[in-house]
Every structure is written in C-alpha cells, then in structure tokens.
Amino acid sequence: MSFHNIMDNIVLKMTSLYTLVLLLFLFLSYRPALSFSSRHRQYWGGGGRILSSGEHNGDLVTNLPGQPRVNFQHYAGYVTVNETNGRALFYWFYEAITQPKEKPLVLWLNGGPGCSSVGYGATQEIGPFLVDTDGQGLKFNNFSWNKEANMLFLESPVGVGFSYSNTSSDYDQLGDELTANDAYSFLHNWFQKFPSYRGRTFYIAGESYAGKYVPELAELIHDRNKDPSLYIDLKGILLGNPETSDAEDWMGLVDYAWSHAVISDETHQTIKTSCDFNSTDPWHNEDCSQAVDEVLKQYNEIDIYSLYTSVCFASTASSNDQSMQTSTKRSSKMMPRMLGGYDPCLDGYAKAFYNKPDVQKALHASDGHNLKKWSICNDKIFNDWADSKPSVIPIYKKLISAGLRIWVYSGDTDGRVPVLSTRYSLSSLALPITKSWRPWYHDNEWVV
Numbered sequence: 001m002s003f004h005n006i007m008d009n010i011v012l013k014m015t016s017l018y019t020l021v022l023l024l025f026l027f028l029s030y031r032p033a034l035s036f037s038s039r040h041r042q043y044w045g046g047g048g049r050i051l052s053s054g055e056h057n058g059d060l061v062t063n064l065p066g067q068p069r070v071n072f073q074h075y076a077g078y079v080t081v082n083e084t085n086g087r088a089l090f091y092w093f094y095e096a097i098t099q100p101k102e103k104p105l106v107l108w109l110n111g112g113p114g115c116s117s118v119g120y121g122a123t124q125e126i127g128p129f130l131v132d133t134d135g136q137g138l139k140f141n142n143f144s145w146n147k148e149a150n151m152l153f154l155e156s157p158v159g160v161g162f163s164y165s166n167t168s169s170d171y172d173q174l175g176d177e178l179t180a181n182d183a184y185s186f187l188h189n190w191f192q193k194f195p196s197y198r199g200r201t202f203y204i205a206g207e208s209y210a211g212k213y214v215p216e217l218a219e220l221i222h223d224r225n226k227d228p229s230l231y232i233d234l235k236g237i238l239l240g241n242p243e244t245s246d247a248e249d250w251m252g253l254v255d256y257a258w259s260h261a262v263i264s265d266e267t268h269q270t271i272k273t274s275c276d277f278n279s280t281d282p283w284h285n286e287d288c289s290q291a292v293d294e295v296l297k298q299y300n301e302i303d304i305y306s307l308y309t310s311v312c313f314a315s316t317a318s319s320n321d322q323s324m325q326t327s328t329k330r331s332s333k334m335m336p337r338m339l340g341g342y343d344p345c346l347d348g349y350a351k352a353f354y355n356k357p358d359v360q361k362a363l364h365a366s367d368g369h370n371l372k373k374w375s376i377c378n379d380k381i382f383n384d385w386a387d388s389k390p391s392v393i394p395i396y397k398k399l400i401s402a403g404l405r406i407w408v409y410s411g412d413t414d415g416r417v418p419v420l421s422t423r424y425s426l427s428s429l430a431l432p433i434t435k436s437w438r439p440w441y442h443d444n445e446w447v448v
C-alpha cells in the first residue's frame with residue numbers, strides 16, 4: 001500500500017469527522033508510484049541509523065500539561081534560519097506512532113498568510129493532540145497523520161505563532177519568497193538536529209494559502225537538489241483546498257456562493273459581467289467591487305470555511321480573529337485560513353492553551369516567565385503581505401514534468417477556497433485523465 005493510499009484513507013476519516021461531504025482528489029502524475037518499501041530500502045536497507053541521543057534531546061517534549069499518554073516521542077523548539085538578523089522558526093515534530101524509521105517525513109504548512117500550523121494543522125486538524133474545549137488540555141486524535149508519517153509542523157514565516165525575528169524590519173519584507181527561503185534554511189538546519197531524517201523520503205503538505213507556499217518550497221528544493229550536498233528526497237506535495245491561481249480562485253468563490261444559495265442571481269450576474277479577475281486590480285471596477293462586497297457580507301453570518309456548521313458565539317473566544325474572514329478584499333487578494341467548521345470556538349481554546357506559561361515552557365517556546373504572545377493568526381502579516389505569486393500553475397507544470405507527484409483534495413463545504421476554484425485552476429493544466437471520475441464512499445455511504 002503506498003503512502004498516498006494511506007493518506008487518502010486518513011483524510012477520508014478526518015474529513016468525515018469534520019462533516020465534509022465530498023472529496024475531490026486528483027493525482028497529477030506521469031509516473032507510476034514506486035512502492036513505499038522499495039523507496040525506503042534505498043536509504044534504510046539493513047543499516048538504518050537509530051536516532052542517537054544528544055542531537056536533539058533538548059527539544060524532546062517531556063511534560064506537556066494536559067497531554068494524553070502516548071508511545072511516540074515528540075519534539076518542539078526553535079531552529080535559527082538567519083543568524084545575522086536573528087530569525088528563528090518554531091516547529092513541533094511528532095514521530096510516527098509505530099515504526100518511525102520506516103515512514104516518510106511530511107512537512108505541514110497552514111496558510112493565512114499569517115496563520116499557525118501549530119494552532120490549526122497540529123491541534124485542530126491532523127496532529128495527534130487536539131486542543132480540548134476548555135483550553136486547559138489536549139485529547140488524542142484517532143485520525144492523526146502520524147499514524148502513517150513523521151509529521152513536522154512549522155510556524156512560518158517569522159511573526160507567525162512563536163516564530164520571530166530580532167530585526168523588526170524583517171516583518172516589513174514578508175512575502176512568498178522570504179517564506180520559501182526561510183523554510184528551506186529551516187529544513188537544512190533542522191536536519192542537523194535530526195540527522196537520521198536527512199535522507200528520508202519527504203513530502204510537503206498544506207492547505208489554503210499554503211497552496212502557494214507548498215509548491216514554491218517544492219520548487220526551491222527541486223532547484224537546489226542539483227547540488228548533491230543539498231539533496232532532499234522530495235517525492236511529492238499534498239494540498240487541501242489550496243489557493244492556486246487567483247483569477248480562478250475568485251471565480252470559484254463567487255460561483256460557489258451562487259450555487260449554494262448564498263447570493264442572488266442578480267449579484268452573481270453583476271460579477272460575471274463586471275469583474276475581470278485576471279486584471280491586476282479587479283476592484284477598480286465599482287460594480288464588481290460592490291457585488292463582491294455583497295458576497296463577503298453574506299459570509300458575516302455564515303462560517304465561510306464550513307458552510308453547514310455553526311459559528312462561534314462564545315464571547316470568550318477569538319472575537320478579533322473573526323474579522324480576518326472578510327477583511328480580505330481591497331487590501332489584498334489573499335484568502336485566509338481554510339478550516340473553521342467543526343468547532344469554530346477552538347481558535348479561542350488554542351489561544352488560551354498556547355499562552356499558558358507551563359505549556360510554553362514544555363514546548364521550549366519560552367522559559368515560562370518571559371512569555372511569548374501567541375495568536376492563531378497574525379492579522380498584520382496577512383494585511384501587509386507584499387509578495388504573492390498570482391498563480392502557482394507554472395510551478396505545478398515544472399514539478400509534474402520533473403516526476404513529482406501532486407495530490408489535491410477538497411472538502412466541498414469550504415466556501416473560501418472551494419472545490420470549484422480547484423477545478424477551474426487545475427483544468428488549465430489540461431492533463432490526461434488516467435482514471436475516470438468515481439464517487440467516493442465512506443463505510444458504504446455518503447458522509448453527511
């Protein structure tokens with residue numbers, strides 16, 4: 001069974017948990033999959049090196065408050081990515097639950113830009129420990145991806161979560177390029193802490209705005225791999241409801257809102273006739289601008305990330321994070337994080353948990369006295385984001401022709417980067433179909 005099949009299985013379970021109704025998944029690849037065992041034998045046949053103590057022991061997490069008992073090890077802490085300016089990125093790494101040496105390494109990135117992979121990916125979505133609804137503890141996630149892979153969650157770029165720079169002007173330079181470069185430095189420096197993962201089969205995964213980060217980092221790795229001393233065994237990328245191509249993503253958002261009865265025929269028609277999403281400033285057209293405002297206004301009342309679940313009414317929860325959802329349009333073409341949904345109040349619980357002194361100390365984020373101020377998304381990063389590729393489709397083409405595998409999956413209750421956006425974006429690749437469309441059942445039924 002290949003890693004992709006296994007991931008496929010886990011995502012199915014995970015999304016059923018979040019009551020997503022339909023998954024569209026596409027394998028974009030010209031190469032047949034190598035079986036996992038043959039890949040891994042390349043590096044570990046006979047003499048796989050066992051993690052020796054000392055290399056990374058300082059980062060081993062031993063007494064995280066509220067953590068359920070588990071039989072795998074996990075590590076958290078900082079990796080310096082630029083010494084001159086004092087930039088350090090925070091990571092949380094969970095070894096696979098069983099046979100970590102046999103399993104690939106997967107780097108996970110959340111989007112925003114400005115949102116935390118620890119707050120979303122690790123503790124609300126696919127990590128082994130989910131924040132519990134009291135903000136005091138954690139509960140075990142039976143659908144954690146570390147059942148099948150060694151999972152590395154990175155808070156990227158600086159300014160996100162616990163990650164920081166000692167040079168404040170760095171925060172004015174944030175964009176796709178700096179993010180990819182720092183993530184690339186992170187990987188090499190992280191491998192120095194964890195040398196036994198240096199030659200491991202490697203994948204990059206992420207969702208939402210990481211739909212840009214993930215291919216961009218993959219391209220950088222691919223380019224630098226020409227130097228054997230820098231080689232990283234990147235095999236593919238996995239993307240969930242990813243931002244891919246701005247024009248198609250906007251068109252998908254609008255058509256999705258119309259087809260799910262969020263907006264009227266008239267509003268939809270105005271957008272169709274007045275918006276040129278390919279233009280560098282679609283909002284210059286006043287009719288377009290007003291009609292798109294109308295779409296976003298409707299989503300004030302509905303959780304755009306999860307159409308059919310409730311919004312969070314708890315006054316203690318993240319009231320200011322809510323503004324993220326609709327503050328997007330004029331200042332930026334960016335789309336914020338993807339997943340709300342299952343329990344939208346979780347953002348607030350995560351914030352309470354990661355600001356506890358004993359939690360920060362256990363994760364090596366601070367000494368427990370001089371606390372770091374952690375928030376799930378950094379609005380300033382989101383609003384100031386200067387450099388964003390309008391489309392990563394050219395990168396897809398390059399990676400595909402280099403033989404890398406790309407898996408795109410979509411939950412169909414996300415209105416922010418909806419399945420329609422993905423269909424519009426990917427159709428421009430005009431790839432041949434190797435396996436025709438088929439419905440996908442869970443336990444012999446549609447998951448509702």
Ligand SMILES: *[C@@H]1O[C@H](CO)[C@@H](O)[C@H](O)[C@H]1NC(C)=O
Pocket residue numbers: 082083084085
């Ligand atoms: C550190 O970051 C600064 C600013 O982003 C950059 O100019 C410099 O080249 C970086 N240093 C190294 C060693 O990468």
Ligand SMILES: *[C@@H]1O[C@H](CO)[C@@H](O)[C@H](O)[C@H]1NC(C)=O
Pocket residue numbers: 080081082083085086087088166
């Ligand atoms: C940032 O500055 C603090 C305080 O001087 C120092 O302890 C820390 O090591 C610096 N971080 C980096 C990545 O250089």
Ligand SMILES: *[C@@H]1O[C@H](CO)[C@@H](O)[C@H](O)[C@H]1NC(C)=O
Pocket residue numbers: 142
């Ligand atoms: C967790 O998943 C396993 C299968 O992977 C299943 O047998 C078990 O019942 C699940 N436990 C819970 C509490 O859902």
Ligand SMILES: *[C@@H]1O[C@H](CO)[C@@H](O)[C@H](O)[C@H]1NC(C)=O
Pocket residue numbers: 247248251276277278
């Ligand atoms: C954007 O332009 C490309 C190239 O001309 C075209 O194929 C695509 O359909 C356009 N997308 C939208 C949403 O208008």
